[in-house]
Amino acid sequence: MVDGLVFSLLGSALAVGLAGIGSAVGVGIAGETGAGVMTEDPNKFGQVILLQALPGTQGIYGLLAGFWVLIKLGLLGGTPVEVNVAQGMQIMVSCLPIAIVGLLSGIYQGKTSAACLGLIARRPGETGRAIILPAIVETYAVLALLATILLLNSIQV
Amino acid sequence: MAISDMKRVDLILHRSLRDEAIALLQDAEVMEITSENQIPEDLELKPCIEDSVVEIEEEINQVRRCLEFIQKYRQQKPKGWFLTPIEVSKDNFTHPQFNYLPIYQACVSIENQLQDIRNRVNRVNSHLEFLKRIEKMDIPLEDVGETRFTHSYLLEITEENWVLFKERLQAIGKEWYLNEFKGEGRSVLAFLVIYRDLLNSLEEIFADLSISPLSLPQAFEGTPRQVILKLEERKKSLAEKEQVLITKGAIYQKYEDQLKILFDYYNTLWEKRQTEAKIWKTDQTCLISGWVKEENLPDLEQALAKEKKEWVLYQRDPQPGEDVPIYLENHPWVENFDILTRLYGLPNYTEVDPTPFMAGFFFFFFGICLGDVIYGLAIALLGFGAAYFLPAPLSTKRFIKMLAWGGVASLVMGLFTGSWLGDLFDYLPSSLAFLNNLRSSLMVIDPLNNPLPMLIFALGIGIIQILLGILLGFYKEWRRGNYGKAVLDHLSWFIFITTIVVYLLSMVAIPTIQPVVLPILVGAVLFLIATQGRHQKNPIMKVLSGLLSLYNLVSYLGDVLSYSRLFALGISTTIIAVLARTLGSLFGGAPYIGWLIGLVVALVFHLFNLGMSGLGAFVHSVRLQYVEFFTKFYENGGHEFKPFRYKTKYIKLH
Incomplete structure (x- = not known):
């Protein structure tokens, strides 16, 4: 059924796309601050790259969810499964948690990372703690990913 | 016990033993020295500051500058990511023979010369930039300036203004000479010699067309092209000089280890002086107070006993509310x-x-x-x-x-x-x-x-x-003697949550125990x-x-x-x-x-x-x-136990 497939692919694309945008914006925000920190002290590259990478996980979660849909549909080197409209919409809706939460939490995690970069610029000894604060934001992306995986898993195709 | 037991120690000794005792404590590395602040006022104790730390700080800075210099101009890069500590015997460390001053002076002099060369290169570069702009003017630059009757100018004018400028110039008189060259982009370069009586009118033209004559950054001899060649030559010789100095600077790398040892020595000395400021004294005695791990106390007393007899050591357990340093000891x-x-x-x-x-x-x-x-x-x-x-x-x-x-x-x-x-x-x-x-x-x-x-x-x-976590909270409060809080705030919740879990499990797995669990659950809620x-x-x-x-x-x-x-x-x-x-x-x-x-x-x-x-x-x-x-359960807020020790960054004592 072509119709169901379209919805499924839309879900997959939303998960990859929106969560990817979230991470891109987040990593961008953190990177701008990181460059500022490095003009003061280029030796902080290691810490800066670590904090800049933290908001990058949402994009990976989105990609993961998106590919999980493709694997479920047998579109990646398997036999394609037939999906009806109802199943297709179910799959699409299952992708929404990580798509929406990934988009927003990526941006906010980026802001937190940027603030923490400011922290390590002044107090280089606090890197360990500075990594934890953005991770608290990421919690919700992890939970959304969890929801998406459980939802996808409950759909029978 | 994961947090080591600490003892508060007050060591009172005769003043003549002060230096020996400090050296001994630094050697033993078991005592964190803090200032005793509960001193009765009638005791007339004074802080024991005798030597200033300013000189030592100066020495630390100078040695650090030498090390930075070596770091900057070293030719062999150090191997590996981590520094291997330099092994030094305690005697060599505490009595350094090495005089760093000649090296410091040499480093500073080389730095200054290099700075001077860099300044000159910068100046040459900015001159070159200017001269390249007027490179096509085939005029000896020493001719620019004024004579008794004439003034001469270097001009850079846009092509649009050029025609206008020539027209205006022709209008004011004939006593001038203009030599035109092709400039960069859409501009014209010109050399203008003019009779001084026409200067006022010329200024007007300049103002109207917003032209500002180029001024030479310094007096040059020869055409711009000749000067450029000369300056390039000078730049090359400056670069050679710089290279010679850098090679000379790299020689000092061989003193790196000795400087590092000295750096650690001065830092240790600084630490010692800082610690001495926390020691109180009377006319005849000194009071050294601080914290020692309980297990190290006998060793410390033995070490002291070996030296002299004119000392007394009081020890006591920490009192509630005291800021006791924390040493974690675990598997x-x-x-x-x-x-x-x-x-x-x-x-x-x-x-x-x-x-x-x-x-x-x-x-x-x-x-x-x-x-x-x-x-x-x-x-x-x-x-x-x-x-x-x-x-x-x-x-x-x-x-x-x-x-x-x-x-x-x-x-x-x-x-x-x-x-x-x-x-x-x-x-x-x-x-x-x-x-x-x-x-x-x-x-x-x-x-x-x-x-x-x-x-x-x-x-x-x-x-x-x-x-x-809840159980640990209970244990913590119980140990502190807050039995009520321990039971009511921690144990009760522990029992409540455990019963909920057991009850949920009994619903899916073992329905037979449900009648037993339910009353406990209700009891916990009511409690x-x-x-x-x-x-x-x-x-x-x-x-x-x-x-x-x-x-x-x-x-x-x-x-x-x-x-x-x-x-x-x-x-x-x-x-x-x-x-x-x-x-x-x-x-x-x-x-x-x-x-x-x-x-x-x-x-x-x-x-x-x-x-x-x-x-x-x-x-x-x-x-x-x-x-x-x-x-x-966790409150935190402790500070790390920092025993008085040799403060070393580069070396390892043996």
Whole structure:
């Protein structure tokens, strides 16, 4: 059924796309601050790259969810499964948690990372703690990913 | 005891023994010296500052400058990531013979000369920039200026203004001479010689057309082209001079070790002076106060007794409210996880060291989050190898070992969930099928096809850790003698949550015990309602806030659900590994070198996964300790025990 497939692919694309945008914006925000920190002290590259990478996980979660849909549909080197409209919409809706939460939490995690970069610029000894604060934001992306995986898993195709 | 027992020590000795005692304490490295602040006023004690630290600071700065100089101009790069400490005997260290001043002066002089050369090069460069603009003017530059009757100018005028300028010039008279050259872009260069009586009119033209004559940055001789050649020549000779100086500077690298030893020596001396400021004295005696680990006290007394007899040592237990320094002492395996406690903040003296409880959980959580046999194996091998072979400082080694142990846990969890580079082993050639058989025989839970058991497993661990947290809170308060608080705020909740869990279990598994559990549960609820409002005065408010306290259950529920991340991160590692395999095999299907591209794609994906999932596993495992576990019982706020010692950065005493 072509119709169901379209919805499924839309879900997959939303998960990859929106969560990817979230991470891109987040990593961008953190990177701008990181460059500022490095003009003061280029030796902080290691810490800066670590904090800049933290908001990058949402994009990976989105990609993961998106590919999980493709694997479920047998579109990646398997036999394609037939999906009806109802199943297709179910799959699409299952992708929404990580798509929406990934988009927003990526941006906010980026802001937190940027603030923490400011922290390590002044107090280089606090890197360990500075990594934890953005991770608290990421919690919700992890939970959304969890929801998406459980939802996808409950759909029978 | 994970937090070492400390004793407050007051050492009173004859003033003549002061220096010996300080040297002895610095040698022993067992006592943190603090200033005694409860001194009766009639004792007439004064702080014992005799030498100024300003000179030492000056010396430290000078040696540091030498080291920075060497660092900047060294020609052989140091090998390895970590500095190997220089071994020095104690005698050589405490009585340095090395005079750094000639080196310092030489370094400063070379620095100054280099700075001078750089300034000159900058000046030459800016002149060159100007001259290149007017390079095409074939005029001896010494002609620019004024004579008795004429003025001469260098002009750069846009092509649009050029015609206008010439017209205006012709209008004011004939006593001038104009030589035109092609300038850069759309501009014209000109050399203008003009009779001085026309100067006023010329100024007007300049103002109207907003032309400003070019002024030479300094007097030059010859045409611009000749001057440029001359300056290029000078630049070259300056660069040669600079190179000679840099080579000369590199010679001082041979003193690096001696300077480093000296640097540590002066720092140790500085530390000593700072410590001396915390010592009180009267006419005849000194008072050295501080903290010593209980186990080190006999050794210290013995060491003192060996020297002289004119001293008395008082010791006592810490009093409540005193800021006792913290020294963590744990099992060698647990010590690898110390760093996590330190990151959060050391415990205060009256509570429990969370490290031994947290270490096992962190180890386990990291394993669940990464959860792959091959990834775990890679991290464990790399980590233990690095910890064994790299000459890293102890704290770095412990951190690496902690990650390596996380790798071991991940290996075990990978066996448990059957993740060996994701599902790669399903696609092994039939000759290697035994490996896949091994995999399936060891697999207990298959989260990819049936995620629920793994999720319940993660939440179950969460419940266990939270209950342990509450129990530790109970233990902490009980030990402090706050029995009421311990029972009412901690034990009651522990029993309440445990009964809820048992009740839920009994609903699904063993319905027969349900009648036993239910009364306990009701009893626990009533107990909480009765006791949690005890701080309120109004009896109605007592009941109401007792009821309201049951709402805390929601926050415990939230904490437990937070552990679902363990499952989510674990399965995401596996899924990305599956993706790596899928993409690899997609590319691998291409003809000719397809297999190679597929292999590279899969490998890059796996490495990326290892990095990101490893980071996630670390960060989220730490977070669960800090936010969900520590909040149940941990107060922190202690400061690290820093015994008075040789303050060394580069050397190792032997």
